[in-house]
Amino acid sequence: MEDEKLTINLNIVDRFYPLRIDRKEEENIRKAAKLINDRVFQYKQRYADKDTQDFLSMAALQFVIKMNEFESKADVSPILDQVDKLNSDLEDYLEKE
Numbered sequence: 001m002e003d004e005k006l007t008i009n010l011n012i013v014d015r016f017y018p019l020r021i022d023r024k025e026e027e028n029i030r031k032a033a034k035l036i037n038d039r040v041f042q043y044k045q046r047y048a049d050k051d052t053q054d055f056l057s058m059a060a061l062q063f064v065i066k067m068n069e070f071e072s073k074a075d076v077s078p079i080l081d082q083v084d085k086l087n088s089d090l091e092d093y094l095e096k097e
Helices: 023-046 050-072 077-096
Strands: 007-010 015-022
Touching: 007 023, 015 023, 023 050
Parallel strands: none
Antiparallel strands: 007 015
């Protein structure tokens, strides 16, 4: 059965965006919008003299920094390189014995 599509109006910083999404993605998309709105609201409380675009830019920057941190933690290639080197060292050692 094909996934059901759903049309939602997503509110991000008092602007509404109509989106057509898979029903199974709705909760994640709404949570993402809420996180953006919450972060922008925090900036509005701290820096009343700034523009909404500034708040959105800072929120985007924070989210991308976090995403990069998670991606770098998920990168297992350095560990695999170490395992390969250890394996090679062990093979060399065993060949000498």
